[in-house]
Amino acid sequence: xxxxxxxxxxxxxxxxxxxxxxxxxxxxxxxxxxxxxxxxxxxxxxxxxxxxxxxxxxxxxxxxxxxxxxxxxxxxxxxxxxxxxxxxxxxxxxxxxxxxxxxxxxxxxxxxxxxxxxxxxxxxxxx
Numbered sequence: 001x002x003x004x005x006x007x008x009x010x011x012x013x014x015x016x017x018x019x020x021x022x023x024x025x026x027x028x029x030x031x032x033x034x035x036x037x038x039x040x041x042x043x044x045x046x047x048x049x050x051x052x053x054x055x056x057x058x059x060x061x062x063x064x065x066x067x068x069x070x071x072x073x074x075x076x077x078x079x080x081x082x083x084x085x086x087x088x089x090x091x092x093x094x095x096x097x098x099x100x101x102x103x104x105x106x107x108x109x110x111x112x113x114x115x116x117x118x119x120x121x122x123x124x125x126x127x
Contacts, residue, residue, distance in 0.1 A: 003073075003076065003077045003080065004069075004073065004077075004080075004092060004093065004096045005096055005099075005100060007069060007072040007073060007076060007077075008069055008093075008096050008097050008100040009100055009104075010072065011067075011068045011069050011072060012052075012100055012101060012104050013104075016048070016104065016108070019048050022044075023041055023044045023045060023048070024041075026040060026041070026044065027040060027041045034119075034122055035119045035120075035122045035123040035126065036119075038115045038116070038118050038119035038122065039115070039116065039119040041112075041115045042112045042113070042114075042115035042116040042119060043112075045108050045109075045111055045112035045115065046109070046112045048108050048112075049105045049108045049109040049112060052101050052102075052104055052105035052108060053101070053102070053105045055101050056097075056098045056101035056102045056105065059094045059097045059098040059101065060094040060095075060098060063090070064089075064090055064093040064094055064097065065086070065089070065090070067093075067097075069093055069097055070093065073093075
């Protein structure tokens with residue numbers, strides 16, 4: 001179970017790093033107006049958070065044997081992946097993936113909230 005959690009985290013964080021790269025790049029492009037850049041970053045991270053929550057909602061309903069998590073399990077824990085019956089593997093993967101997606105969504109939501117608060121404070125100070 002710990003191996004599955006680690007691999008799910010790895011898969012989610014890989015996707016989040018690409019999303020974060022896009023958010024940071026756009027925020028740098030808007031850096032001439034710092035409150036605007038922070039507000040935009042908060043808005044985009046809120047969208048990423050919603051995407052994570054949607055993926056968590058969908059996780060029990062999709063076939064995870066066609067996912068990156070299953071590929072990582074086959075690569076790093078092949079005996080575990082092959083020893084589980086299909087229904088048990090689906091149940092374990094979907095519950096683990098859902099739990100980790102919600103955890104990451106919570107973290108991304110906190111960062112989005114922090115960006116909004118800092119943007120609001122800067123707008124009050126400058127306004």
